[in-house]
Amino acid sequence: MQTTPLGYALIGLAIAMPSSGYAFRKVFETTPLGAFSSSPGSIYPALGKLTKAGFLKQRPDTNPHKPVYHATQAGRAALSVWVLAPVSVEEVANEIDIALLRFAFLESVNDPKATLRFLATFIGSVETHLEQLTHYLGSEAAAALSPYGRLAMQSGIAGYEAQRAWAVGAQQVFENEHQRDGAK
Amino acid sequence: MQTTPLGYALIGLAIAMPSSGYAFRKVFETTPLGAFSSSPGSIYPALGKLTKAGFLKQRPDTNPHKPVYHATQAGRAALSVWVLAPVSVEEVANEIDIALLRFAFLESVNDPKATLRFLATFIGSVETHLEQLTHYLGSEAAAALSPYGRLAMQSGIAGYEAQRAWAVGAQQVFENEHQRDGAK
DNA sequence: CCAACCATGTAAGCTGTTACATGATTGA
DNA sequence: TCAATCATGTAACAGCTTACATGGTTGG
Numbered sequence: 001m002q003t004t005p006l007g008y009a010l011i012g013l014a015i016a017m018p019s020s021g022y023a024f025r026k027v028f029e030t031t032p033l034g035a036f037s038s039s040p041g042s043i044y045p046a047l048g049k050l051t052k053a054g055f056l057k058q059r060p061d062t063n064p065h066k067p068v069y070h071a072t073q074a075g076r077a078a079l080s081v082w083v084l085a086p087v088s089v090e091e092v093a094n095e096i097d098i099a100l101l102r103f104a105f106l107e108s109v110n111d112p113k114a115t116l117r118f119l120a121t122f123i124g125s126v127e128t129h130l131e132q133l134t135h136y137l138g139s140e141a142a143a144a145l146s147p148y149g150r151l152a153m154q155s156g157i158a159g160y161e162a163q164r165a166w167a168v169g170a171q172q173v174f175e176n177e178h179q180r181d182g183a184k
Numbered sequence: 185m186q187t188t189p190l191g192y193a194l195i196g197l198a199i200a201m202p203s204s205g206y207a208f209r210k211v212f213e214t215t216p217l218g219a220f221s222s223s224p225g226s227i228y229p230a231l232g233k234l235t236k237a238g239f240l241k242q243r244p245d246t247n248p249h250k251p252v253y254h255a256t257q258a259g260r261a262a263l264s265v266w267v268l269a270p271v272s273v274e275e276v277a278n279e280i281d282i283a284l285l286r287f288a289f290l291e292s293v294n295d296p297k298a299t300l301r302f303l304a305t306f307i308g309s310v311e312t313h314l315e316q317l318t319h320y321l322g323s324e325a326a327a328a329l330s331p332y333g334r335l336a337m338q339s340g341i342a343g344y345e346a347q348r349a350w351a352v353g354a355q356q357v358f359e360n361e362h363q364r365d366g367a368k
Numbered sequence: 369c370c371a372a373c374c375a376t377g378t379a380a381g382c383t384g385t386t387a388c389a390t391g392a393t394t395g396a
Numbered sequence: 397t398c399a400a401t402c403a404t405g406t407a408a409c410a411g412c413t414t415a416c417a418t419g420g421t422t423g424g
Contacts, residue, residue, distance in 0.1 A: 004382090004383070004384095006383085006384090016330075020402090020403070020404095021403075021404070022401095022402060022403050022404075023402095023403095025403095031320070031325070032317060032320060032337055032340065034277065034278070035277075035278055037384075037385075039384075039385060039386075040403090040404070040405070040406090041384070041385060041386070041387085041405090041406080041407090042383075042384050042385075044403095044404060044405060044406090045383085045384090045405090045406095046383090046384095048405095093218065093219075094218070094219055100336050100339050100340070101336070103332060103335070103336050103339075104330075104332050104333050104335075104336035105332070106332050107330040107331075107332040107333065115332075133216060136215070136216060141215070146200075146288075146291040147291075147357070148287060148288050148289070148290050148291040148299075149288050149291065151287070151288075151350075151354050151357065152284050152285070152287050152288035153216055154350060155284050155287075155347060155350045155351075155354075156216065156284070158346040158347070158349065158350045159343050159346050159347060159350075161346065162342040162343050162345065162346035163339060163342070163343060165342065166335075166338060166339045166342045166343075167339075170335050170339075173331070173335065188410090188411070188412095190411090190412090204374090204375070204376095205375075205376070205377095206374060206375050206376075207374095207375095209375095221412075221413075223412075223413060223414075224375090224376070224377070224378090225377090225378080225379090225412070225413060225414075225415085226411080226412055226413075228375095228376060228377060228378090229377090229378095229411090229412090230411090232377095
């Protein structure tokens with residue numbers, strides 16, 4: 001069973017801080033998670049579906065009359081499967097923001113080894129995609145391109161190179177952590 | 185009157201090279217424009233709507249029985265309005281790829297001054313968004329964030345910095361061109 | 369001749385958007 | 397008390413995806 005990115009984001013948020021639907025909307029409005037819309041027409045139906053699917057459960061909070069959504073065991077499992085999936089070249093090419101969202105929710109797994117595996121596939125796919133882009137830019141197909149088109153492609157290449165550099169830096173963070181864990 | 189990004193992409197392609205619907209699909213399949221899907225269920229309905237809206241016209245080619253889509257005057261005008269619109273902070277934050285697509289289709293206008301205006305708003309919005317992100321990262325809200333979340337944000341920041349650097353470089357290209365034009 | 373490709377379309381279903389609607393609570 | 401905010405929902409619509417369906421052309 002699986003959901004949309006919005007669904008996974010809601011499960012991940014529910015793990016980090018059980019909240020009402022309204023509170024989730026506020027998160028999408030006021031944080032860099034704002035890529036997701038906070039419209040009621042998207043969130044409330046999504047919460048309903050996740051509850052029906054057994055990934056979330058509405059429970060009364062310490063304050064009565066203020067039920068909040070918690071993630072169930074099934075919800076945590078579904079999120080794990082989603083975040084732990086290797087990063088494909090297609091994902092890098094067409095929805096790299098989703099890959100980064102998955103990285104952010106690796107927190108819910110919190111396993112340095114798994115994080116390093118994720119980053120390795122991320123870097124591999126970014127490099128493959130970069131090769132494809134530079135190869136295309138060097139081909140005769142690109143020679144027919146306008147300067148505008150070529151520049152736009154270079155913008156993409158620059159962005160992917162920044163992502164690769166970021167991922168290499170992130171690797172170091174988790175390699176250190178991994179060694180510290182092993183040492184203690 | 186306006187369309188979706190897919191619609192504008194089709195108008196832009198039709199200006200660059202009038203083609204059949206099938207040929208447009210091949211472009212989306214085999215070039216970096218592959219962010220758009222090449223599924224028939226998206227392209228043929230879109231072509232139909234654009235034709236009905238008066239932005240495209242199907243005309244027989246040099247080969248008879250092989251009608252191709254051409255952009256009409258209205259189509260060119262609609263594309264111009266779309267590509268020339270200033271780049272907003274929201275666009276940078278949520279759909280920067282669309283901004284880059286618009287940049288690529290500035291070719292159809294081909295006015296260095298307009299291109300420089302576009303790049304200036306692009307850089308301004310990227311910088312505003314970067315300030316927002318770094319401000320958020322420094323706030324106490326981000327202090328509660330996990331290392332994963334912080335790293336994911338840094339990935340975003342690195343990407344936007346690369347885009348800013350790219351845009352500054354692109355400015356120079358068109359400033360040179362602008363001066364050459366003025367000199368001759 | 370047969371497989372592969374050219375070429376176009378439609379129908380069902382899902383997601384998300386916008387807009388509307390409702391009502392409770394809370395602070396000035 | 398009155399505005400703002402909390403809180404949830406629905407209905408209409410647009411867009412895209414997948415899958416199915418159809419038929420023509422072309423090269424081996």
